[in-house]
Amino acid sequence: LGAIESTVSQLIPHLKPETILTDVGSVKGPIVHAIAPLWPNFVGGHPMAGTAESGLNAAQRHLFVDRPYVLTPTSATPPAIASTLATLVKQLDAHLYECSPNDHDRAVAWISHLPVMVSASLIRACSQEADPHILQLAHQLASSGFRDTSRVGGGNPELGTMMAHYNRAELLHTLQLYRHQLESLTTLIEQNRWADLENVLSKTQSARTQFAST
């Protein structure tokens, strides 16, 4: 994310005017805001595929098949340009979504950037356990539930930081709502309101199914 604008600036002197540019950054508002004035034939893109690995050795055949690929054309984007990129994305057998850069950033704050902070906080909290015997036992007993919940918090630190930096306002908004929910669940436990807690957990169980269809 931090290198996209300067890379485009260096590319521009070498491009024919009809060249179409896109990017693969995981935040779109600031990128589109910076690049569109430099190059009118630009459409922001975000293919949601890949692994924690990077570099050429991490290349994968069929990387984009059945994965979401977001394009963020704006009212200033020439329609033919957006259409050409949409065709290309479909040829990758990716699932194409088109939305505004800001809508993209708000949606990924929920499903990608907030989970990193939630998950990293879990790892940090566990590391605060003062009794080394308990901490060792926790390490030994941690199973798939803990590993799943902590996975994205143990991801690439530079990427996590860049996402927070470039999507700061939306991430802070989701963090605030998250904290309210955490406090509300904590209050139910403090007040021994077990029927209410079970009711909440029933709702989260059914709400999650809507996110888990792919």
Added chain:
Amino acid sequence: LGAIESTVSQLIPHLKPETILTDVGSVKGPIVHAIAPLWPNFVGGHPMAGTAESGLNAAQRHLFVDRPYVLTPTSATPPAIASTLATLVKQLDAHLYECSPNDHDRAVAWISHLPVMVSASLIRACSQEADPHILQLAHQLASSGFRDTSRVGGGNPELGTMMAHYNRAELLHTLQLYRHQLESLTTLIEQNRWADLENVLSKTQSARTQFAST
């Protein structure tokens, strides 16, 4: 968890005095405290295996192989009884751990009960998104990162409630430390302290590897 004590009370009139009892509840302090006075030949147990399914149809061959199995004998437990159960657990090819009921409960608060509340709060927070278009986009774009982080928060509501009920004090302790970590990460983002944030995420990346070895 809620049925163990009454089940044991109903069983006792039918048992020979040398019968060894154990249980498979996911909280140990209150269970051992309730059952040990009723039946001296009792050892608390917690096999950490299984799926979200329940009932006889969910039975699995080799369910316990290479999974943690905690036994919680106390100073009041006859040593021969603990030893017999340890032998049985090893014959299942499970990984045996022995600790006090309270140490067990504190460790699983970190790696099992806290993650449920952290993850459920994530699902609840996302559901607060007021714009249905953004919420739909979030559903469409949610990938493995979100699904992993939200998985345990979408689990069995009755089990989650029972765990919170029976391990209330330890869970509240971990929730308090978790909230501090969440607030500290949020502050770094609010104050644009990106080098500090990357430093924290580097530490969570390396701390997580200690939990992920099995």
